[in-house]
Amino acid sequence: MNEIDFQNPEQTIFYQIEKAIKQYRTMAQNNLNELGYSITINQILMLIQIEKRPEISQVELSELLFKDVASITRMTELLVKRDFLLRAENKDDRRKKDLRITDKGKTIIELAIPIIKKNRNIALAGLNQEEQENLFKALNTIILNTSK
Amino acid sequence: MNEIDFQNPEQTIFYQIEKAIKQYRTMAQNNLNELGYSITINQILMLIQIEKRPEISQVELSELLFKDVASITRMTELLVKRDFLLRAENKDDRRKKDLRITDKGKTIIELAIPIIKKNRNIALAGLNQEEQENLFKALNTIILNTSK
DNA sequence: ACCATATATTTGATTTATCAATTATATTTG
DNA sequence: CAAATATAATTGATAAATCAAATATATGGT
Numbered sequence: 379m380n381e382i383d384f385q386n387p388e389q390t391i392f393y394q395i396e397k398a399i400k401q402y403r404t405m406a407q408n409n410l411n412e413l414g415y416s417i418t419i420n421q422i423l424m425l426i427q428i429e430k431r432p433e434i435s436q437v438e439l440s441e442l443l444f445k446d447v448a449s450i451t452r453m454t455e456l457l458v459k460r461d462f463l464l465r466a467e468n469k470d471d472r473r474k475k476d477l478r479i480t481d482k483g484k485t486i487i488e489l490a491i492p493i494i495k496k497n498r499n500i501a502l503a504g505l506n507q508e509e510q511e512n513l514f515k516a517l518n519t520i521i522l523n524t525s526k
Numbered sequence: 527m528n529e530i531d532f533q534n535p536e537q538t539i540f541y542q543i544e545k546a547i548k549q550y551r552t553m554a555q556n557n558l559n560e561l562g563y564s565i566t567i568n569q570i571l572m573l574i575q576i577e578k579r580p581e582i583s584q585v586e587l588s589e590l591l592f593k594d595v596a597s598i599t600r601m602t603e604l605l606v607k608r609d610f611l612l613r614a615e616n617k618d619d620r621r622k623k624d625l626r627i628t629d630k631g632k633t634i635i636e637l638a639i640p641i642i643k644k645n646r647n648i649a650l651a652g653l654n655q656e657e658q659e660n661l662f663k664a665l666n667t668i669i670l671n672t673s674k
Numbered sequence: 675a676c677c678a679t680a681t682a683t684t685t686g687a688t689t690t691a692t693c694a695a696t697t698a699t700a701t702t703t704g
Numbered sequence: 705c706a707a708a709t710a711t712a713a714t715t716g717a718t719a720a721a722t723c724a725a726a727t728a729t730a731t732g733g734t
Binding site: 390391392394395396398399400401402404444498501502504505509512513516517518519520523524525 | 550651668672
Binding site for chain 2: 690691693699700
């Protein structure tokens with residue numbers, strides 16, 4: 379596994395990472411779809427962040443969700459249009475917008491959270507505490523190595 | 527790390543995976559951009575696969591690159607237009623297309639391979655052989671858990 | 675208080691990706 | 705062998721993401 383083998387990309391760690399996250403996203407989205415709402419994982423994760431930290435800015439959301447701020451603007455518009463979110467001007471800083479979850483938004487969050495938990499458990503099944511910690515640490519090393 | 531904490535998503539493994547792969551892609555693309563060609567990592571990876579297995583089909587490429595077959599069609603069109611690839615009808619199976627790397631394509635592959643190797647080394651720095659193997663295995667578990 | 679700079683969000687243009695439907699050819703099966 | 709089914713690639717419509725530029729407001733230094 380030391381020499382990079384382009385003939386067998388499936389033997390590289392980065393191929394594994396891509397495949398793992400891709401499959402995880404697909405599974406997670408499929409399970410979420412069974413709720414019958416048509417909403418994406420990213421939209422739900424955004425709603426959850428806003429509920430937990432109502433004062434969060436769109437810039438902070440973009441960092442948390444690994445998206446461009448322009449994407450957050452458009453996700454926000456969509457969620458407002460679909461009545462999951464309210465957007466209003468912030469009193470203290472008029473550049474900012476206050477984002478608030480609607481009742482409909484709260485409902486879907488409540489429905490989605492157990493699904494997300496289930497998804498994560500499915501994906502990590504068979505990995506014990508130590509293995510999960512080592513995975514976390516190894517990923518953290520990659521994150522540090524590739525930052526900036 | 528056992529209870530899922532939506533307040534601190536950065537403490538979940540899936541957040542780490544997303545962040546690691548996102549940062550890796552960004553770094554890899556930035557280093558590739560220094561070649562001066564404007565080509566994406568995905569396009570290079572596709573060229574490399576075709577060079578190694580000239581008989582590969584677009585369906586197989588789509589699996590290898592985690593993309594829709596429609597995406598592969600459009601990537602192919604682009605690479606043909608930019609003279610990195612040739613596309614011709616396959617003699618034995620007229621549904622298929624033969625994809626062949628042009629000289630220009632070969633040149634850019636030669637230039638890109640050392641960059642990709644460097645990128646992978648940068649990202650994995652500080653992880654010894656055993657840690658890399660464990661990372662690989664843990665990711666493989668996730669892949670198996672989330673397949674179908 | 676004024677000006678330069680920084681920050682938050684939005685907008686327009688473009689790129690990339692996906693889905694569903696279509697076309698063309700190959701294979702299987704009754 | 706004909707009809708049904710499967711496979712490979714393409715196309716059109718749409719969604720999602722990014723970049724760069726624009727707008728509006730806030731902050732810091734003099």
